[in-house]
Amino acid sequence: MNRRPGLSARLKLTISYAGFLLLASALLLAVVWLYLLRYVPDSPKGLLQVAPNRYLLKRMFAPAAATALAFLLMFGLLGGWILAGRMLAPLTRIADAARMAANGSLSHRIHLEGTKDEFRELADVFDTMLEQLESHVGEQQRFAANASHELRTPLAISKTLLDLARNGPTRDQSELIERLHTANTRAIDLTEALLLLSRADRRSFTCEVVDLSLIAEEATETLLPLAEKRQITLDVTGEKAQTLGSAALILRMVTNLVQNAIVHNLPSGGTVTVHTESQHDASVLRVENTGHRVPAELLPTLTEPFQRGTERTRTDEHAGVGLGLAIVHSIVRAHDGTLDLAPRPTGGLLVTIRLSGTPQASSPSGAH
Known part of the structure; x- marks a missing residue:
């Protein structure tokens, strides 16, 4: 106003x-x-x-x-x-x-009336700070509660399996060991994801020049066996797109995006396209996949920790821990970039990430 x-x-x-x-x-x-x-x-x-x-x-x-x-x-x-x-x-x-x-x-606001002078400006800044602080604290509380809930599940499963192994020695030990291994693997994956998310939020990393096109090629090469198993075609296009940031975090960001695009796709015959390009002073990464239609009201929840849309939840070994896009969002935010999610008219999702470019990125370069 x-x-x-x-x-x-x-x-x-x-x-x-x-x-x-x-x-x-x-x-x-x-x-x-x-x-x-x-x-x-x-x-x-x-x-x-x-x-x-x-x-x-x-x-x-x-x-x-x-x-x-x-x-x-x-x-x-x-x-x-x-x-x-x-x-x-x-x-x-x-x-x-x-x-x-x-x-x-943190819910109290000053709402100082009158003309805009130094005191009014100070009160407005203070109100903005309180609003952001309240939102941040609420987000952290929800995150801690969700993380505790998610960690409790594999730990409870492990405890139950151990009790069965102790009280029922005649049971198939190999089956118990396999199930226990699966539960522990999920707990470890969740813990590592939480640590990575915390690291991105703190911005505790060293910046270096990173080429998004090379990162995209590395991520897709790593996930190629998963794509072949699901009969998904991976396609990497574009040109050199350099930015400043953490190579490890950006690789994790692209890997999460491509893995989500593979897992949340058609049962077979789907495609995933990864495209990189330089636009003026920005480096752009696009990950597009086929799949079922994504409702518009589901989009805001996709980047929330542990918020899995029912239409996109998978129950197989790649169900994930509910932090895939949350980690992506956190890494993009830590690099002062933007993340845009848009549903494709024919089904699937288009994810666009814009990061600040480097002087080298604006120079002419050939496509990979």
Whole structure:
């Protein structure tokens, strides 16, 4: 909402105190005019007259001046107290909001009214900070709760299998060992994904020049056996697209995207296309796959941790831990890039990632 510009707080204080000083000076001059000059005889025709005697000046002017000064002092204290209270009231509201936030209440907002000055700007910035902090804390709490829930499942399965192995020695031990191995593998994968997600959120990595086209080729080569098993065709196209970032994190990002595109595809005969290109000062990666139609209302949930859309959930060995696109989103955000998800009209998903380019990326280069 547009707000009309107002006087700055500094200018308001300057005008206010100057006004009080002007009023004090006017009162003092009025006292001098009324109580002193009236006793100084006029000098008609330019004749020099004898000055009023000291007794009259002390007797008539001094009490009036003292009374005026006392009145000015009381008026200045009262007026200054009221004025300072009115001018500093926004700071009191901001301090109260900060105190409530320190006590754990992040839902309170200042919502300072009036024209836009320094205090209003400070209050608006503080409200924005509280909103972002509340959202971040809520997201972390949900993430911790979901992570605990997800980790509890494989651990509970492991405990149950161990109890069966201890209490039922006649059971098929090889089957128990295989199921226990599967549960432990899932727990390890989930733990590694959580650590990777935390690392990306902290931005604790060293930046280097990374070519998205080479990363795309490496990721697709790694996942080629999975694609062949599912009868999915992988196609890598495009040109050199360089960016600054962590090669390991970007490789994990592209690998997650391609693996999701393979897993969430047609039962057979599907395709996955990975394309890289340079656009002005950005390096672009696109991953497009065939598959079932993705409802528009499902898109915002795909990058949330542990939020698996029912239409996209797989129950096989590549079901994942619910962090694939969440990790992608976190890595893109850590590299100050953008992530865009769009459903394809014929089914499947188009994922577009834009990262900041490098000077080398803007130079002409041939396609791979």
